[in-house]
Structure formats: structure tokens, C-alpha cells
Amino acid sequence: MPESTLSRVAIWDGTRPLGAGRLSWNGDEIIAVEAEAADETPRFAVIPGLIDTHVHLGGYAGPGEQPWGSPWSLVTPDAEKVFHIAAQAQRAMRAGVTTVRDLAGDALQLAVSRVFDDGVQIGPRVRVHGQVGMTAGHGDLFIPPHYPHRPPVADSPDECRKLVRQWARQGAHGIKIYASGGVLSMGDRVGWRNQTDEEIRTVIDEAHALAMPVAAHSHDAASARRALEAGVDSIEHGTGLVPELWPLVTGRDVPVAPTLLINDRLADGTVPVSAEAREKAAAVVAERDANFADAAQAGVRFVLGTDANGVMVRFGEQHAEVRLMARMFGWSAERALVSATSDAADAIGMGDRIGRLRPGFAADFVVVDGRPWEDASHIDVDRIVAVVSRGRLVAGSLPS
The missing domain is CATH 2.30.40.10 (Urease, subunit C, domain 1)
Structure with missing residues (x-):
């Protein structure tokens, strides 16, 4: 060439x-x-191309919209979903986001990642983390209770260890855990404990033994502390990063994906969701706004992570997230751009190849x-x- x-x-x-x-x-x-x-x-x-460390590629990518909570993801065959996953990733790429990390992927996202890597189709770099969550946890509560087909869960340390190994066998690049409840999961509460300390430690131990980093969903202080003390590699959302936790983050330089834009839109009604989800989002935004600016000034390492899913945050809106980070954290334009390029590359373990x-x-x-x-x-x-x-x-x- x-x-x-x-x-x-x-x-x-x-x-x-x-x-x-x-x-x-x-x-x-x-x-x-x-x-x-x-x-x-x-x-x-x-x-350099931008790097979004927290996305979800598995949503509808066709014309028009599938509103949040529609049955599309439940009734669409996997063979069809793969095309939507690829289209979402390519949409990000054309908007200058040349690497994305899917933090609840499965065999479909892994297939798309390999197809792009092999040059069969043109697409960005796609990193995929398999999820290890519990029955009735945040990840599990996205599926209606009586729907028989659902992603795997793990309800003991041994089950956690086995599921990590299964993801490794499939070729996953990392693992995602849920240390707390979440905003969009049905009947969930942000402050609910997800997984025991022993389960979290087991996941991290096994993932690290297999050279896979672990990202932890966390929306309150208790879950952030548990994940950080267990040795997690990144914090996702980080709503409850209160001042007493900042030394735990800065001491190991743990990256935090703040996912600002999506929670703002959920809280203010820009994105139509249930009253329950909007109420939870408003509480998340209030706590986040009380902590984040000072956390950034204290040296907490925020990197670009949007939670883009093609509905609430579209692929291509990462630039708006970077501008919002600059405003919230009191950063210069250059500091914000670092968080979306070289530092984001380091955060996902690819700093020797991309981001510079x-x-x-x-x-x-x-x-x-x-x-x-x-x-x-x-x-x-x-x-x-x-x-x-x-x-x-x-x-x-x-x-x-």
C-alpha cells in the first residue's frame, strides 16, 4: 500500500x-x-480519533426511532441485530470516534469487532466487555420478569468465576460488573447492593488472572468504595464519588466515565422515559453535580464515556459530551480533549497503539x-x- x-x-x-x-x-x-x-x-x-470508553451498540440503528422500552431488542433475531451493531459503530466512526468500548456486549458485538479487525467490513476499533451480574440485579432487570430469554447471571463466587472464564473463552476484552442498582433498569433502585464483596473480589481476581480489566457500574458511595477496595480498573458513572473516596481513586489513578449528557437528558425529560426512571435520574444528577467539579480539581481522572446507545445519546454526540465535561470540570479545551484521546486510550489499555x-x-x-x-x-x-x-x-x- x-x-x-x-x-x-x-x-x-x-x-x-x-x-x-x-x-x-x-x-x-x-x-x-x-x-x-x-x-x-x-x-x-x-x-487523534476520539475514544468513547462506555457505549452500548446493541440498539436499533434504522430510520426513525424505537422508543426506550420497546420490544425491539427482545424480538429481533441475533442475525439481524449484528447489522444494527455494526451500523451504530460505523456511525460513531464517521463522526470521528474511531474506538468504542461496549460495556455490556456479547457474542454479537464480539463478532462485529472481529469483522472490523479482519477488514471484512470497514469499521472502528470495538472493545467488548462481557457482563457479570446477579439475578434481579441492574443488568438482569432490563428484561421483563416473565420473558424466558435473558443474558447469563452469576449468583455465587463460583458462578462468577465460571462466567468470567466463559467470557474469556469467547474472546471478550474485559468484564463489566454492577456494584449498585441503576437508573433505567425496571423496578430497580440506585442504592441497592449488587453482588456481595466476595463475588466482586472473585470476578476481579479471575478477570485479572486472564488479563482482562474490570469496569464497575456504580451510582452511590457505598458501591464505589466496595469496587475500588476490591481493585476494579474503572468506575462507570461514579455518581457517589464523595470527597472521602477521592484518595481511593487518585491513589491508583482509576479512570471514571462520568456519562453526563445521558443523565441530564433523562432527568430533564429530553428523553421520554418512565416517571420512575426520570425521578432516579434527577437524584443522580443532583448528587453528581454536588461532587464532580471538586473531584476533577482534586485530580479524579475523568475520561470520555457517554453511555451512548443510539437513543438517549446518539453515536456522533460524543463531541457534545466533551464540551460538557470541560464546562462541568472547569477544564481547558486541551484538558478536555486529552480526556477523549490519549487518556481514554490509556484507560482502556490501548495507550501504546491509539489516542496519539x-x-x-x-x-x-x-x-x-x-x-x-x-x-x-x-x-x-x-x-x-x-x-x-x-x-x-x-x-x-x-x-x-
């Missing part, structure tokens, strides 16, 4: 601006990032009209000029 070059552009490498330069790549590998004299200030800039524009790294990058590391308003999907994923132009056109 011949080498490709993008010249006379401003380059931001995932951590800092490099000035005007030239980016060269061959297939899915960056060959060179070099300074280059420019007669005038370049209009266009290049940044460096020789030897993957050719995932976005050409934008503006300077998104200087002005957060430029972190905007409408400013995208071109997207290159795995070395291929997948959206727009490269400036000549």
Missing part, C-alpha cells in the same frame, strides 16, 4: 500542539509526524476546521473535514 501524506496542517498529537506539520501513514500505521514550514497559518488541524499521533501508532485521526485544543466550541462534529480510521478515509475528504 503506498504511503499517504497530509501536509501543511496544524497537528495536536493527543497531549500537546506541535505546530504546522506533515502527517504520513501507510495502511494502519503512522510513519512520520514532522514539522513543516508554512507560508501562512494552516486553516485545518489534525487530532506518533510514528508506529495506528492511523486513526480527524481533520477539523479550527483549533479544538484552544477553543472547546471547536470540539464539534460539524467542524469535521475528514475522518481516517485504520488508515482509510471513512468520512469527508482530505484537504489538498
